[in-house]
Amino acid sequence: MNQIKIGKFIAECRKKNNLTQMQLAEKLNITDRAISKWENGKGMPDSSIMLDLCNELKISVNELLSGVGAKKGAM
Numbered sequence: 001m002n003q004i005k006i007g008k009f010i011a012e013c014r015k016k017n018n019l020t021q022m023q024l025a026e027k028l029n030i031t032d033r034a035i036s037k038w039e040n041g042k043g044m045p046d047s048s049i050m051l052d053l054c055n056e057l058k059i060s061v062n063e064l065l066s067g068v069g070a071k072k073g074a075m
Contacts, residue, residue: 001044002067003041003043005067006038006066007038008041008067009067010035010039010064013058013069014035014039014057017057017058020032027052028053
């Protein structure tokens, strides 16, 4: 898993869903700092919130962990 690639993908998906870091954090009951760490490749979402994160971003867990959306396919 490439944390930087995954982080960029999280940021891309969040923006596509018109969410700020703060809005996404509130939906997941975490801090916006946690979102920032993920998006900068300095951490990964905890497994306990991964499904909720994927639901909010409208992606699958496989897409999240690969850092690639289904429409783009694996590169």
